[in-house]
Amino acid sequence: MDHLKETCLDSRRIYEGKILNLRCDRVLLPGGREATREVVEHPGAVTIVALDSEDNVYLVRQFRYPVGEVTLELPAGKLDCGEEAEACARRELAEEAGLKARSWRHLLNFYTTPGFSTEIMYLFLAQELSREEAEADADEFLEVEKVPLAEAVQMALEGKIRDAKSIVGILAAYLILRSGNKETCNAGR
Amino acid sequence: MDHLKETCLDSRRIYEGKILNLRCDRVLLPGGREATREVVEHPGAVTIVALDSEDNVYLVRQFRYPVGEVTLELPAGKLDCGEEAEACARRELAEEAGLKARSWRHLLNFYTTPGFSTEIMYLFLAQELSREEAEADADEFLEVEKVPLAEAVQMALEGKIRDAKSIVGILAAYLILRSGNKETCNAGR
Numbered sequence: 524m525d526h527l528k529e530t531c532l533d534s535r536r537i538y539e540g541k542i543l544n545l546r547c548d549r550v551l552l553p554g555g556r557e558a559t560r561e562v563v564e565h566p567g568a569v570t571i572v573a574l575d576s577e578d579n580v581y582l583v584r585q586f587r588y589p590v591g592e593v594t595l596e597l598p599a600g601k602l603d604c605g606e607e608a609e610a611c612a613r614r615e616l617a618e619e620a621g622l623k624a625r626s627w628r629h630l631l632n633f634y635t636t637p638g639f640s641t642e643i644m645y646l647f648l649a650q651e652l653s654r655e656e657a658e659a660d661a662d663e664f665l666e667v668e669k670v671p672l673a674e675a676v677q678m679a680l681e682g683k684i685r686d687a688k689s690i691v692g693i694l695a696a697y698l699i700l701r702s703g704n705k706e707t708c709n710a711g712r
Numbered sequence: 713m714d715h716l717k718e719t720c721l722d723s724r725r726i727y728e729g730k731i732l733n734l735r736c737d738r739v740l741l742p743g744g745r746e747a748t749r750e751v752v753e754h755p756g757a758v759t760i761v762a763l764d765s766e767d768n769v770y771l772v773r774q775f776r777y778p779v780g781e782v783t784l785e786l787p788a789g790k791l792d793c794g795e796e797a798e799a800c801a802r803r804e805l806a807e808e809a810g811l812k813a814r815s816w817r818h819l820l821n822f823y824t825t826p827g828f829s830t831e832i833m834y835l836f837l838a839q840e841l842s843r844e845e846a847e848a849d850a851d852e853f854l855e856v857e858k859v860p861l862a863e864a865v866q867m868a869l870e871g872k873i874r875d876a877k878s879i880v881g882i883l884a885a886y887l888i889l890r891s892g893n894k895e896t897c898n899a900g901r
Contacts, residue, residue: 563829637776
């Protein structure tokens, strides 16, 4: 795939911030021309599909300042410096939803916006839940609710859950868990 | 939901770029404290699930500079200034995949990263395809391929298609189209 590759010629730091940095690179394109690439540097993040024994999934309602809306999302959060993804997922599930899980399964990694940011998202399925209150982030105001996973799928397909990581998490968990019960699923085909 | 809202106190422009701007706002939190919010301003974008008459979906292979990887994604692109989403989807499908479609259906809108950017993504299903070559973006080097939609679902669940908008588009289109054939689907339940 090297014939598609772009090579960095030089890099200009524009901003070093709290949750992101911005740089602007001059790159050499495969055809020999030059172009600029604006890159948002992000530490990476986790998203958790926390399912209780009755197949309800936990969601958090919060105000998202960049889009000016209250959204309903899966619990999620940024990696602290040097933090392992699963440790981050355990921490965020406690901080945001007041839960701990005995069973953890890594489902997927994905890029949220590979066209302009480095952010990678680690997606986990958490089961065998119990309460564990943890100190919430002082800057976060959240409300927790739970809905049946099948209902969350419908909410995602109808635009009621409308952020990419939550849609990915809910639809992927639903399809992966369903394919784990393939006997039932294929019975009618 | 006003009790969750954050209010802008002041805003500092940091960068005005080619595909994004960056600003840093000071906000008033619901509890009365102040915080900063870094906001990447993005014009919005479209993603297209282009399905041929045999249920193959078109994908584009390209180098994504921010993540340093060649990825396999749905055709997609940013809105030009003042451009309608469906017009943008028609343009991008021609530019990136060399296709036009007689049937267009708007499936969903979603936010790619509501924690730090304003980007909204408009997702379309395009069917009844025919060839239409259009001039490609001079900065883009792409390879087009097609795979059966059911195989694309597996590729998404196995991490072979690994950007959020493509996973959302493929899984959502699959589930929405399947629910349009509910009689078949529920027959075995």
